[in-house]
Amino acid sequence: xxxxxxxxxxxxxxxxxxxxxxxxxxxxxxxxxxxxxxxxxxxxxxxxxxxxxxxxxxxxxxxxxxxxxxxxxxxxxxxxxxxxxxxxxxxxxxxxxxxxxxxxxxxxxxxxxxxxxxxxxxxxxxxxxxxxxxxxxxxxxxxxxxxxxxxxxxxxxxxxxxxxxxxxxxxxxxxxxxxxxxxxxxxxxxxxxxxxxxxxxxxxxxxxxxxxxxxxxxxxxxxxxxxxxxxxxxxxxxxxxxxxxxxxxxxxxxxxxxxxxxxxxxxxxxxxxxxxxxxxxxxxxxxxxxxxxxxxxxxxxxxxxxxxxxxxxxxxxx
Amino acid sequence: xxxxxxxxxxxxxxxxxxxxxxxxxxxxxxxxxxxxxxxxxxxxxxxxxxxxxxxxxxxxxxxxxxxxxxxxxxxxxxxxxxxxxxxxxxxxxxxxxxxxxxxxxxxxxxxxxxxxxxxxxxxxxxxxxxxxxxxxxxxxxxxxxxxxxxxxxxxxxxxxxxxxxxxxxxxxxxxxxxxxxxxxxxxxxxxxxxxxxxxxxxxxxxxxxxxxxxxxxxxxxxxxxxxxxxxxxxxxxxxxxxxxxxxxxxxxxxxxxxxxxxxxxxxxxxxxxxxxxxxxxxxxxxxxxxxxxxxxxxxxxxxxxxxxxxxxxxxxxxxxxxxxxxxxxxxxxxxxxxxxxxxxxxxxxxxxxxxxxxxxxxxxxxxxxxxxxxxxxxxxxxxxxxxxxxxxxxxxxxxxxxxxxxxxxxxxxxxxxxxxxxxxxxxxxxxxxxxxxxxxxxxxxxxxxxxxxxxxxxxxxxxxxxxxxxxxxxxxxxxxxxxxxxxxxxxxxxxxxxxxxxxxxxxxxxxxxxxxxxxxxxxxxxxxxxxxx
Numbered sequence: 001x002x003x004x005x006x007x008x009x010x011x012x013x014x015x016x017x018x019x020x021x022x023x024x025x026x027x028x029x030x031x032x033x034x035x036x037x038x039x040x041x042x043x044x045x046x047x048x049x050x051x052x053x054x055x056x057x058x059x060x061x062x063x064x065x066x067x068x069x070x071x072x073x074x075x076x077x078x079x080x081x082x083x084x085x086x087x088x089x090x091x092x093x094x095x096x097x098x099x100x101x102x103x104x105x106x107x108x109x110x111x112x113x114x115x116x117x118x119x120x121x122x123x124x125x126x127x128x129x130x131x132x133x134x135x136x137x138x139x140x141x142x143x144x145x146x147x148x149x150x151x152x153x154x155x156x157x158x159x160x161x162x163x164x165x166x167x168x169x170x171x172x173x174x175x176x177x178x179x180x181x182x183x184x185x186x187x188x189x190x191x192x193x194x195x196x197x198x199x200x201x202x203x204x205x206x207x208x209x210x211x212x213x214x215x216x217x218x219x220x221x222x223x224x225x226x227x228x229x230x231x232x233x234x235x236x237x238x239x240x241x242x243x244x245x246x247x248x249x250x251x252x253x254x255x256x257x258x259x260x261x262x263x264x265x266x267x268x269x270x271x272x273x274x275x276x277x278x279x280x281x282x283x284x285x286x287x288x289x290x291x292x293x294x295x296x297x298x299x300x301x302x303x304x305x306x307x308x309x310x311x312x313x314x315x316x317x318x
Numbered sequence: 319x320x321x322x323x324x325x326x327x328x329x330x331x332x333x334x335x336x337x338x339x340x341x342x343x344x345x346x347x348x349x350x351x352x353x354x355x356x357x358x359x360x361x362x363x364x365x366x367x368x369x370x371x372x373x374x375x376x377x378x379x380x381x382x383x384x385x386x387x388x389x390x391x392x393x394x395x396x397x398x399x400x401x402x403x404x405x406x407x408x409x410x411x412x413x414x415x416x417x418x419x420x421x422x423x424x425x426x427x428x429x430x431x432x433x434x435x436x437x438x439x440x441x442x443x444x445x446x447x448x449x450x451x452x453x454x455x456x457x458x459x460x461x462x463x464x465x466x467x468x469x470x471x472x473x474x475x476x477x478x479x480x481x482x483x484x485x486x487x488x489x490x491x492x493x494x495x496x497x498x499x500x501x502x503x504x505x506x507x508x509x510x511x512x513x514x515x516x517x518x519x520x521x522x523x524x525x526x527x528x529x530x531x532x533x534x535x536x537x538x539x540x541x542x543x544x545x546x547x548x549x550x551x552x553x554x555x556x557x558x559x560x561x562x563x564x565x566x567x568x569x570x571x572x573x574x575x576x577x578x579x580x581x582x583x584x585x586x587x588x589x590x591x592x593x594x595x596x597x598x599x600x601x602x603x604x605x606x607x608x609x610x611x612x613x614x615x616x617x618x619x620x621x622x623x624x625x626x627x628x629x630x631x632x633x634x635x636x637x638x639x640x641x642x643x644x645x646x647x648x649x650x651x652x653x654x655x656x657x658x659x660x661x662x663x664x665x666x667x668x669x670x671x672x673x674x675x676x677x678x679x680x681x682x683x684x685x686x687x688x689x690x691x692x693x694x695x696x697x698x699x700x701x702x703x704x705x706x707x708x709x710x711x712x713x714x715x716x717x718x719x720x721x722x723x724x725x726x727x728x729x730x731x732x733x734x735x736x737x738x739x740x741x742x743x744x745x746x747x748x749x750x751x752x753x754x755x756x757x758x759x760x761x762x763x764x765x766x767x768x769x770x771x772x773x774x775x776x777x778x779x780x781x782x783x784x785x786x787x788x789x790x791x792x793x794x795x796x797x798x799x800x801x802x803x804x805x806x807x808x809x810x811x812x813x814x815x816x817x818x819x820x821x822x823x824x825x826x827x828x829x830x831x832x833x834x835x836x837x838x839x840x841x842x843x844x845x846x847x848x849x850x851x
Contacts, residue, residue, distance in 0.1 A: 032730020046453025169572035
């Protein structure tokens with residue numbers, strides 16, 4: 001197992017270097033120039049070409065690509081992720097600021113999705129073709145098909161505007177509030193995201209459970225005289241959930257990247273919006289930092305998923 | 319069976335938790351009545367407080383709270399005094415004298431004097447600071463020496479005493495004030511900023527978290543990346559009606575919702591929402607004639623639309639009245655020149671480009687227009703009115719035989735296209751064209767090519783008229799000169815003016831003293847007069 005982990009880590013390092021190089025090249029290929037964007041032609045007065053040249057020099061964009069890459073890598077090894085083109089703030093600071101809200105939102109959404117999705121899927125499998133099963137299947141289909149912004153706007157309208165149960169936007173009341181105020185703002189976006197996430201989980205749990213329920217070892221357990229509760233809870237459950245471990249582990253980096261649309265609709269200051277704004281503004285340092293962070297997370301989560309799988313299922317040898 | 323019971327218990331628990339937290343935090347109504355805090359909307363994410371950079375709207379709005387300036391445009395479309403209580407210009411139009419308000423203090427108690435003004439204007443005029451406005455001050459005496467490096471400051475900015483600021487110009491400009499109000503040229507504290515090195519000035523944390531300000535509500539902290547808190551300036555020269563102002567970035571949808579729940583006191587309103595907002599309880603809709611324009615721009619480098627008959631045909635081919643009715647729900651008006659105010663600058667005999675597709679076709683035939691020529695309509699999609707507008711415009715142009723194609727660009731690509739002067743009908747809305755007709759100079763004079771004259775339009779006759787217009791100090795003479803200039807611009811149609819959108823804003827009835835500034839980026843111009851009921 002240790003050898004496996006070390007091997008994987010070394011490979012991941014090589015992959016990361018490759019990703020960073022590819023990203024660097026791709027960013028340059030994008031049409032549009034960050035230096036040009038910093039000098040708005042509609043409100044600029046004077047020699048624009050000179051101003052753009054000055055900006056380009058300040059941002060180091062007038063150096064050849066390999067030089068820029070070497071400079072960036074050197075900075076990275078010192079823990080400096082660079083400075084945002086738009087706000088001038090250190091990239092690490094900006095990302096850390098956004099990390100908290102994203103983790104809270106996504107974490108809560110994930111917990112809700114798991115707490116709602118898995119039991120529902122299991123119930124559906126246990127009472128196959130019953131009313132519960134059909135409800136769960138239709139609900140999961142809705143969750144997968146309805147676009148998140150639509151549900152978000154609907155949620156704001158119903159729960160925020162009409163019923164006034166929850167606030168309509170933002171992460172806290174003006175001036176920053178108590179923790180309870182934060183939770184109050186968190187409920188609706190987390191619930192909506194959780195609903196969207198739960199869709200696939202219901203189906204995975206249901207499918208996994210159905211597959212396990214039909215297996216011989218369960219028949220053996222039942223014929224031994226075990227109660228239904230022991231059969232399901234002790235023997236069937238963790239076998240059914242193995243594939244779910246992989247699904248969740250692989251989805252974690254996606255969650256970290258943030259749900260751009262929901263964040264925009266709720267004015268939630270998270271990573272997703274940061275990334276989208278950075279793309280539109282051609283803010284290369286933030287984009288590089290963001291993609292590298294996600295890449296690291298993807299590689300780590302895949303490793304964790306593989307290890308977890310081996311730990312849970314003794315049949316698998318790494 | 320047992321599993322189901324567990325699940326029911328779990329669901330019940332979650333609901334209970336939700337209810338509990340909902341109950342714990344107080345309802346919006348009772349907390350608002352006692353407080354003297356106000357929340358306002360920023361329509362984009364704010365970046366910082368740097369007045370030297372080409373400002374984006376939200377930053378400019380925040381600076382109206384934290385900083386102050388000599389003058390600004392008022393809600394009556396006049397130049398209004400701020401730190402300069404009065405001003406005058408010499409008869410030859412080359413010396414501007416500003417008399418500053420006495421006894422003003424910075425928020426740290428340090429006195430404000432003309433030294434701050436001289437210092438700040440030197441920063442604006444110096445392209446090395448990253449200033450986007452160096453071009454405005456190129457006519458100031460000594461500006462060239464600064465740019466060449468033979469001087470370290472601009473000799474034309476003078477402070478003969480602590481409360482007088484003088485600008486000396488190389489060439490006469492009786493309309494120079496127009497340059498100082500769009501955007502508002504905020505003053506920086508000399509006792510703080512002079513200590514920073516010029517190199518890398520824009521990256522200085524002072525421009526992200528300013529410690530000292532002159533405005534009514536000074537920066538306190540970034541509550542989150544999108545929300546900023548401002549506290550009442552303890553040394554402000556007037557008594558203030560609020561304790562704190564919170565500026566928050568919200569999309570229009572979120573802002574409309576927050577207005578209705580009483581959590582927001584000011585928001586911009588999109589034209590289609592105007593009627594609905596007007597009907598709401600507890601909310602007041604403010605409406606003003608817009609000072610700018612929504613126009614299509616062509617880069618004259620390509621020569622595609624060089625024939626004036628083709629340009630006139632484009633104006634006749636588009637049903638602009640219908641655009642205002644359909645796209646803006648009637649919230650706007652149609653004008654035929656860039657400058658559409660004040661009254662003395664509008665001659666009565668301008669061509670009105672009414673909707674006349676037959677005439678458009680005739681003009682195109684006279685000009686020998688090749689119907690195969692592709693004319694691109696470039697825009698950054700995302701705003702309802704522009705997206706609808708270009709669809710209609712493209713269809714109407716096609717109907718008269720112009721092969722118009724809509725091209726959606728990202729902002730970055732658009733900047734590129736503008737830099738390369740490679741665009742056919744670029745959509746952009748901007749400007750403050752109603753106080754002085756000299757406001758058209760930035761967009762139409764040969765000298766501004768490579769800067770704000772993005773079209774690259776150069777007409778020697780117009781240049782002469784506009785130069786004479788800012789040199790003449792006699793009002794009657796100016797009126798005559800600008801009448802000719804307007805007729806020329808009207809006939810030539812170098813910029814295709816589509817419409818003038820109304821400026822719309824909504825405030826909660828709680829907020830008092832709010833006066834809508836027709837220029838939407840100047841919405842907080844009189845924040846010092848705000849109070850709560």
